[in-house]
Amino acid sequence: MGRGVLLTSNLPQLQNLIKRDPISYKEEFLQQWNHYNSIRQIFKINPDEQAQHYRELVCFISQVATCYPKETAEFPSQISTLLLESYGVLSPDTRKTLVQNLVMLRNKDVITSIELLKSLFPLLPRTSSTTLRSYIRQTILTEIKVANQRAQNHKLNRAVQAMLFGMVERGMGGEVVGDKGKLRAANGPNAERDSHNTEEAMWAVVLTKELWKKGVWKDAKTVSIVAQGCFHPVTKVQSASLHFFLGSEEEDDDSDDEEAVDVKSLQHRREINKKTRSGDKKLRKQLKVAKKKSQNKAPALANFSAIQLLHDPQTFGEKLYDMLNAYDKRFTLDHKILIMQLLSRVMGSHKTCVLGFYTYIIKYLFYRQLRVPSILVALAQSVHDLTPPDAVTPVIRKLSQEFIHPGVASEVIAAGLNAIREVSRRQPWAMEEDLLGDLIEYRKSKDKAVTAAARGLLRLYREVNPSMLKRRERGKTASMGLASGSAPLPYGHSADAAIDIEGLSLLEDHLQHLREEDGVELGDEDEDEEAWNGWDIDSEESDSDSDEWHNVDSDDDEDLVISDSEDEKEKEKQEKPDGEADVSAATRISTLATTKILTPADFALLNDLRLKAASKEVETVGGSKAKRKLAALEAAKAHQTEENEFISENDILGPRKKAKADYAERMASIQKGREGREKFGSRKGKQNKAAPSSSTNREKARNKPIMMVLSSNAVRGKKKASLRDKQQKLRAHITKAKKAGH
Known part of the structure; x- marks a missing residue:
């Protein structure tokens, strides 16, 4: 009797005994289990009655559920159902207890990850407690991350992605209100339902972005969830989704993150409040956190991989344009610029054509427009070599009329010229010949930025289409190219198939040299090269026995006719004097491309080898031809690195006279000026003294003017x-x- 009373009143002790010997204490557990079922029925009717005892019983059963799996089979579903159906009437302590015990059951493998996540996802938009919401969010992210730690858990990922996609999809039927109708939307007839759908979709986008950022998910399904959020009727969800593809972070992206630390506000508060040691310690801690955040803040970079994984980018771009055009009056300018930026990057990355965008953007192309540099950047990024020139020509004409005339400031002219240059770089055929002649005349301007912009446009057309320039403006290299008969390909025409990759023999010789240094014979490097045996010759044989025939096994070799004219030419080149041997060696066709799959690292190494060979040629042989070749290779390398990044507003604005320095730049300048000198104070009177000190007031008074x-x-x-x-x-x-x- 005493033992039973003791165990009934002391649940932690009973819990400990059950874990040691579940069989012996099964009767006591069943007693508590029946008691739990009784209180659960009462708790459903009146959640405030015996809430504390109910929480204790839930914690007790969660701890010993693994000891009696058959009896507690329905226990997890009971907790989950109570949370989802009666969440609004439960007390904060009860909610927290139920969520924590549900997570404990998952840690004990009583329930699966999918069952846990199905219970936690609906709670995120309904939870008002910041602490509990943060706990639920962290639990979801940790659960998915751990499940994909060793290998991709495709079953879990598909289930979770389906839930997230459904959370976004449920709110897609609403009306697009826009930034300018927030009050009207908040007071509508379906305000409560729309608010729930908004929070649900927002959390789906936030969690998806976080999993992408942590590297847990990197597939196309993840991108499709956020891509669906770009067309959500609520602008808050749209903005979060747009920022994901643009690689930036909006201010209200995550409601659970700590607020940005205002250093000046903290220091001012410390000045007016009472001075205490604890206050000083707290201030130092907050300043340390603020400094760490500023140092770890990464620059905004476009999310190239997400844009590349878009499904049907043409349809995605058309839907973005339709939304932008249809709700032009409802969106603010900042939100419209976000849509423009994403649309232009999709068009530039996938080379899609949304021709209505150029008609739409013309109305924003005037120099008094707010945030016009961002609009010009979006315009330039949307153009590519497959864009019809007829669609871009009116845009260039509009830019020249609005930005480039004597009635505007020099900064406006420079921005207009730079924008036209970036558009023409991507589609040179959109420029009119007469307009080009007028624009490059600005290279004679007295303003440095305007001169640099006009010269950049002139250099561009000397490279891409010098025939549009006047004869005296083409330059030596372009004139020689036109005289030799070389002309740029018209729009829609592609170059002939390449016979060989320029400089590939340098890469072949370099790899052969590395094999010889490592003592590895050719053909034994890996299994892939062994598979090519009998089909081609080694590089050593190609150098020494290039004039020998090699048999090719074929049943129809009597119908195979091979001309030996190329071999005769090779023999003639090899019989030339020593001074011309370098020419034949440079022109030989490498067989490396037929025996090895070239990776991006191989092409990077090939570019470096070509640069080294050109530099060596300039040092040894010299001459203007070698120097031009080296300059062309360096320019191509710089242009290749620029193509991997989208252009910025600085590329449009160009060099300015004196940009205002920010706080970090001013402090760096001050620290640079203090280098090599003592800290503060004048150095006067310190040279001839044993103990350095400044002069006294009496000494200063003696030297005062009369x-x-x-x-x-x-x-x-x-x-x-x-x-x-x-x-x-x-x-x-x-x-x-x-x-x-x-």
Whole structure:
């Protein structure tokens, strides 16, 4: 009797005993289980009655559920059902207890990850407690991350992605209100339902972005969830989705993150509040966190991989344009620019054509438009080599009319010229010949930015289409190219198939040299090269026995006709004098591309080898031809690195006279000026002293100009002093001199 009463009143003790010997204490557990079922029925009717005892029983059963799996089979579903159906009437402590015990059951493998996540996802938009919401969110992210730690858990990922996609999809039927109708939307007839759908979709986008950022999910299904959020009727969800593809972070992206630390506000608050040691310690901690955040803040970079994984980018871009055009009056300018930026990057990355976008953007192309540099960047990024020139020509004409004329400032002219240059770089055929002649005349301007922009446009057309320039403006290289008959390909035409990759023989020789240094014979490097045996020849044989025939097994070799004209040419080149041997060696066709799959690292190495060979040629042989070749390779390398990044507003604005320095730049300049000198103070009087110190006020007074001293109070006081005062000062001076030993 006493033992039963003791175990009934002390659940932690009973829990410990059950874990040691579940069979012996099964009767006591069943007693508590029946008690739990009784209280659960009462708790459903009145959640405030016996809430504390109910929480204790839930914690007890969660701890010992693994000991009696058959009896507690329905226990997890009971907790989950109570949370989902009666969440609004439960007390905060009860909610927290139920969620924590549900997570504990997952940790004990009583329920699966999918069952846990199905219970936690609906709670995120309904939870008002910041602590509990943060706990639920962290639990979801950790559960998915751990499940995909060793290998991709495709079953879990598909289930979770389906739930997230459904959370976004449920709110897609609403009306697009826009930024300018928030109050009207908040007071509508379906305000409560729309608010729930908004929060649900927002959390789906936030969690998806977080899993992408942590590297847990990197597939096309993840991108499709956020891509669906770009067309959500609520602008908050749209903005979060757009920022994901643009690689930036909006201010209200995550409601659970700590607020940005305002350093000046903290210091001001410390000045007016009571000074305590704890306050000083708290201030130092907050300043340390703020400094760490500023140092770890990464620059905004476009999310290239997400844009590349878009499903049907043409349809995605058309839907973006339709939304932008249809709700132009409902969106603010900042939101419209976000849509423009994403649309332009999709068009530039996938080379899609949404021709209506160029008609739409013309109305924003005037120099007094707010945020016009961002609009010009979006325009330039949307153009590519497959864009019809007829669609871009009106845009270039509009830019020249609005930005490039004597009635505007030089900064406006420079921005217009730079924008036209970036558009023409991607589609040179959109430029009109007469307009080009007028624009490059601005290279004679007195403003540095305008001159640089006009010269950049001139250099561009010297490279891409010099025939549009006047004869005196083409330059030597372009004129020689036109004289030799080379001309740019018209729009829609592609170059002929390449026979060989320029400089590939350099890469082949380099790899052969590395094999010889490592002592690895050719053909034994890996299994892939062994598979090519009998089909091609090694690089050593190609150098020494290039004029020998190799048999090719074929049933129809009697119908195979091979001309030996190329071999005769190779023999003639090899018989040339030594001075021409380098030409034949450079022109030989490498067989590396037929025996090895070239990776991006191989092409990067090939570019470096070509640069080294061109630099060596400039040093040894010299000449203008070698220098031009080296300059062309360096320019191609720089252009290749620029193509991997989208253009920025600085590319449109160009060099400015003096940009205002921010706080970090000013502090760096101050620190640079302090290098090589002592901390503060003047260095005067410190050179000839054993102990460095500054001069005294008496020493400074001796060197004062006489005209400054005459009007001082000390001199005026001497003139007005009485005879007795003068005698006292003289007596004091004599006494002081005697004491000093003078």
